[in-house]
Amino acid sequence: xxxxxxxxxxxxxxxxxxxxxxxxxxxxxxxxxxxxxxxxxxxxxxxxxxxxxxxxxxxxxxxxxxxxxxxxxxxxxxxxxxxxxxxxxxxxxxxxxxxxxxxxxxxxxxxxxxxxxxxxxxxxxxxxxxxxxxxxxxxxxxxxxxxxxxxxxxxxxxxxxxxxxxxxxxxxxxxxxxxxxxxxxxxxxxxxxxxxxxxxxxxxxxxxxxxxxxxxxxxxxxxxxxxxxxxxxxxxxxxxxxxxxxxxxxxxxxxxxxxxxxxxxxxxxxxxxxxxxxxxxxxxxxxxxxxxxxxxxxxxxxxxxxxxxxxxxxxxxxxxxxxxxxxxxxxxxxxxxxxxxxxxxxxxxxxxxxxxxxxxxxxxxxxxxxxxxxxxxxxxxxxxxxxxxxxxxxxxxxxxxxxxxxxxxxxxxxxxxxxxxxxxxxxxxxxxxxxxxxxxxxxxxxxxxxxxxxxxxxxxxxxxxxxxxx
Numbered sequence: 001x002x003x004x005x006x007x008x009x010x011x012x013x014x015x016x017x018x019x020x021x022x023x024x025x026x027x028x029x030x031x032x033x034x035x036x037x038x039x040x041x042x043x044x045x046x047x048x049x050x051x052x053x054x055x056x057x058x059x060x061x062x063x064x065x066x067x068x069x070x071x072x073x074x075x076x077x078x079x080x081x082x083x084x085x086x087x088x089x090x091x092x093x094x095x096x097x098x099x100x101x102x103x104x105x106x107x108x109x110x111x112x113x114x115x116x117x118x119x120x121x122x123x124x125x126x127x128x129x130x131x132x133x134x135x136x137x138x139x140x141x142x143x144x145x146x147x148x149x150x151x152x153x154x155x156x157x158x159x160x161x162x163x164x165x166x167x168x169x170x171x172x173x174x175x176x177x178x179x180x181x182x183x184x185x186x187x188x189x190x191x192x193x194x195x196x197x198x199x200x201x202x203x204x205x206x207x208x209x210x211x212x213x214x215x216x217x218x219x220x221x222x223x224x225x226x227x228x229x230x231x232x233x234x235x236x237x238x239x240x241x242x243x244x245x246x247x248x249x250x251x252x253x254x255x256x257x258x259x260x261x262x263x264x265x266x267x268x269x270x271x272x273x274x275x276x277x278x279x280x281x282x283x284x285x286x287x288x289x290x291x292x293x294x295x296x297x298x299x300x301x302x303x304x305x306x307x308x309x310x311x312x313x314x315x316x317x318x319x320x321x322x323x324x325x326x327x328x329x330x331x332x333x334x335x336x337x338x339x340x341x342x343x344x345x346x347x348x349x350x351x352x353x354x355x356x357x358x359x360x361x362x363x364x365x366x367x368x369x370x371x372x373x374x375x376x377x378x379x380x381x382x383x384x385x386x387x388x389x390x391x392x393x394x395x396x397x398x399x400x401x402x403x404x405x406x407x408x409x410x411x412x413x414x415x416x417x418x419x420x421x422x423x424x425x426x427x428x429x430x431x432x433x434x435x436x437x438x439x440x441x442x443x444x445x446x447x448x449x450x451x452x453x454x455x456x457x458x459x460x461x462x463x464x465x466x467x468x469x470x
Contacts, residue, residue: 087115434462
């Protein structure tokens with residue numbers, strides 16, 4: 001029996017120590033993230049209550065008029081004092097209302113109201129921002145775009161921002177006038193700098209406790225393993241080595257006797273000792289099973305290939321699905337990186353699908369979707385068509401189709417126009433769609449940039465079509 005380079009007892013000890021270290025790291029990360037999430041949830045609840053409290057004291061139409069004219073009203077002055085009181089009593093980092101504007105260089109920011117403490121007014125009038133002040137230079141382009149996105153979505157949003165060298169967690173509530181238009185954002189900032197020190201302290205204490213308990217566990221575990229696993233395995237190893245020695249070049253199977261060691265651990269080691277005697281027969285069965293498995297693998301390969309194809313097909317319309325579009329997008333992004341990109345994206349958004357479902361039932365709605373997909377495919381026979389949403393289709397034009405894109409797009413618009421206005425067709429076949437087109441340019445760094453332009457133009461087309469119908 002040769003000398004083991006990695007004794008089992010040492011391996012168990014080292015493995016247990018490594019496990020302890022990994023467990024400590026994993027639990028520390030989990031604890032850190034859990035505590036961090038808990039802290040932020042508490043912040044969000046506090047900010048939400050404050051935002052709603054302030055919002056309940058705002059005359060939205062009056063404030064919207066002040067934002068448009070840049071002139072404060074009586075209610076505006078009262079709101080300013082009210083926000084100052086909330087700022088003083090609730091100890092937030094900042095409370096303010098701002099408006100997202102659009103300038104020649106992109107999104108901008110305009111001052112509406114900022115909560116101030118009495119000592120803040122002592123800095124001088126020239127250092128206090130008033131209604132209508134341009135704050136664009138005070139914010140980074142990323143934060144300005146964030147404000148613009150929140151205004152466009154019109155939904156309460158939480159995000160982290162770095163402003164004036166400090167990290168804040170911000171809750172932004174869009175303010176809407178009576179017409180439903182967002183005219184400003186009510187924001188509450190909380191400083192999150194102290195969270196990091198709290199989280200680090202909490203994590204270190206947690207890690208030390210894990211290490212202490214882990215050392216106790218490893219010591220007990222190694223002793224138990226030595227008595228119940230290591231020593232029985234060493235006895236089994238001696239028996240197996242002795243069997244290998246007497247069976248070397250042995251032609252008489254009657255002499256291949258395996259002498260089992262005296263192992264009564266009543267665990268897997270004892271079962272292993274019994275199983276060694278069946279090893280030769282198991283090897284034969286294993287070889288037979290390998291041959292059978294090879295035939296099964298060849299059969300399964302064909303099935304896997306067919307399933308892989310179905311995974312990228314929309315089951316209703318039979319065009320490519322969202323997963324296929326993601327795959328296509330990855331390919332296009334690689335062409336952008338290699339400076340060989342040359343493509344355009346067409347967004348097709350169906351009109352009236354909800355009306356079809358509500359009026360004629362979902363079966364007719366499905367027929368409406370299928371017919372619309374057929375119309376798109378009839379125009380773009382040699383280009384990929386994707387269904388990426390309930391009523392949204394995307395077409396990617398490359399190569400020859402890209403060169404003739406204007407003709408294809410004009411034909412697509414005409415096909416939908418004729419289909420939608422054909423009185424001889426049932427309603428669920430009069431497909432109508434809004435269309436948006438965007439061509440890749442050297443200023444686009446990703447496919448998503450082109451997609452967003454196409455999507456924006458599609459919504460503009462949809463709005464214009466709705467205006468015509470009205």
